[in-house]
Amino acid sequence: MAETNVYLNRLGEHTWWSMPDDRTDRPVLAAVAGTTHVLMVDAGNSPAHAARFLEALEKAGVNLPDYVALTHWHWDHVFGAASLPGLLIAQEETAAQIAQMAAWDWSDAAIEERVNAGIEIPFCRDMMLAELSKAQRKKLVIRQPDLVFKKRLDIDLGGVTCQVAHVGGDHG
Numbered sequence: 788m789a790e791t792n793v794y795l796n797r798l799g800e801h802t803w804w805s806m807p808d809d810r811t812d813r814p815v816l817a818a819v820a821g822t823t824h825v826l827m828v829d830a831g832n833s834p835a836h837a838a839r840f841l842e843a844l845e846k847a848g849v850n851l852p853d854y855v856a857l858t859h860w861h862w863d864h865v866f867g868a869a870s871l872p873g874l875l876i877a878q879e880e881t882a883a884q885i886a887q888m889a890a891w892d893w894s895d896a897a898i899e900e901r902v903n904a905g906i907e908i909p910f911c912r913d914m915m916l917a918e919l920s921k922a923q924r925k926k927l928v929i930r931q932p933d934l935v936f937k938k939r940l941d942i943d944l945g946g947v948t949c950q951v952a953h954v955g956g957d958h959g
Contacts, residue, residue, distance in 0.1 A: 795843040801947050803847060805840050812863045812914035816840045820849050821944025827852035830868035830875070830930075833918050837867030854942055856951045857932070860884035862915060869928035876940065877932035878953040889929035895921065 796804050804817040813836050817828040825844075831837040841851060852873040857864055860881045865888070868875055877885065891897065898915060901907035919927065934940070939952040 794839070795847055797847065801944075803844060803849060805843065811918035812911070813918070814863050818844055818849060818852060819944060819947060819949055821947035823945030824853040824942070825850050825873075826942055826944055826949050827855045827871065827873065829858055829864045830855055830866070830871055832863035832866050832914075833923070834867055834870035836918070837870050841871075856942075856949075857881055857885075860888065862888070862911060865929065866919070866927065868930040871930075874933045875930055876934045876936065876942075876951060878951075879935050879937055880953075882932045882935045885929060885931060889931060891929075893919075893924040893927050 794806055796806070798804060801821065802817065802819050804815050805813075807813055807815050811832065813832050814829060816831055816836075818840075819826045819828070827840075831840060844851075852871065854874050854876055855868065855871050857868070857875070857877040860877075865885060891901070893915075895916070898907060898912050902909055902912050915924070936951065937953070939950060942949045942951065
């Protein structure tokens with residue numbers, strides 16, 4: 788039976804997920820908890836987004852994540868990673884894109900240059916600027932994955948095993 792509050796939803800015995808927020812393109816985050824470990828799915832679009840999810844998990848009695856698996860490299864799924872505990876996991880194509888992003892400047896001018904070059908889209912620019920102040924973007928750390936896999940990775944959480952798999956698609 789699913790339990791719901793304003794932000795965090797429980798789906799079954801081991802799984803929680805957050806409500807998205809389209810005002811700043813905050814995507815759904817999720818957690819799967821076993822008896823010994825917790826896996827978080829995606830890192831959020833900012834340290835504040837990640838912190839809100841961790842606070843909600845704590846209120847629900849769920850431990851901090853031991854693992855954070857990224858579904859893909861887009862900013863709204865990775866910008867919160869540096870503020871999270873646990874081993875950061877990504878598929879090799881995602882890891883390569885994150886390595887590129889880590890070298891980028893996140894100032895207004897640099898983001899605008901990437902929009903003009905077609906590397907970034909205006910929607911993402913607008914949402915980044917809404918979520919993160921200039922000062923926050925200046926201090927932004929793009930965390931590199933600790934563990935990179937090619938096709939599939941099984942993670943034993945204690946009584947629950949999660950399969951993290953590369954499925955392809957345009958959200959690579």
